[in-house]
Amino acid sequence: MNYLIIAFQVIVGVSILNVWLIQNRAATRWRGGNAKTILEEFQEYGLSKSMFNIVGFFKVTLAILLIAAIWFPILKQPIALGLSAFLLGSIAMHFKIKDPLFKSFPASLFLILCLLIAFV
Numbered sequence: 001m002n003y004l005i006i007a008f009q010v011i012v013g014v015s016i017l018n019v020w021l022i023q024n025r026a027a028t029r030w031r032g033g034n035a036k037t038i039l040e041e042f043q044e045y046g047l048s049k050s051m052f053n054i055v056g057f058f059k060v061t062l063a064i065l066l067i068a069a070i071w072f073p074i075l076k077q078p079i080a081l082g083l084s085a086f087l088l089g090s091i092a093m094h095f096k097i098k099d100p101l102f103k104s105f106p107a108s109l110f111l112i113l114c115l116l117i118a119f120v
Contacts, residue, residue, distance in 0.1 A: 001120065005076075005116070006070050008113045008116060008117050009067060009070055009076070009080075010070075011113065012063070012066060012110050012114060012117070013066040015110065016060070016062075016063035016110070017060065017064070019038070020059055020063075021060065023038075024039075025038075030106050031103070032045055032097055032099055032103060033099065038056075039052055042055075044097055045093040045096060047093075055089075058082075058086065059083070059086055062079055062082050063083070065079045066079045066083060076117060077117075077118045077119075080115070080117040080118035081118050083110070083114045084111055084114040084115060087107045087108075087111040087114060088111060090107035091104045091107045091108060091111065094107070
């Protein structure tokens with residue numbers, strides 16, 4: 001089970017880093033509303049560029065720490081729960097703008113994985 005949790009940590013951490021650092025300007029089917037970039041997605045949600053910067057800072061930091069928690073297990077639960085809170089926020093934003101349910105799939109999947117990381 002330990003190796004499965006470590007795999008979940010890598011999957012969630014790398015995926016969040018990919019979204020925020022590599023794919024941030026790429027259009028994907030998961031973007032909220034009609035957004036083409038992650039910044040446009042925040043604008044669709046009615047959030048400011050400052051909020052975009054704050055959320056981005058915390059998500060990237062927590063993703064890095066989630067991977068680091070493989071070697072520092074005491075960090076695992078609080079980091080996974082912190083990411084869970086941001087992922088719940090992502091899901092809420094999709095509902096706020098009445099996105100189709102499928103657009104919440106990545107955040108929902110990563111939320112489930114984070115809860116497994118935190119509590120298993």
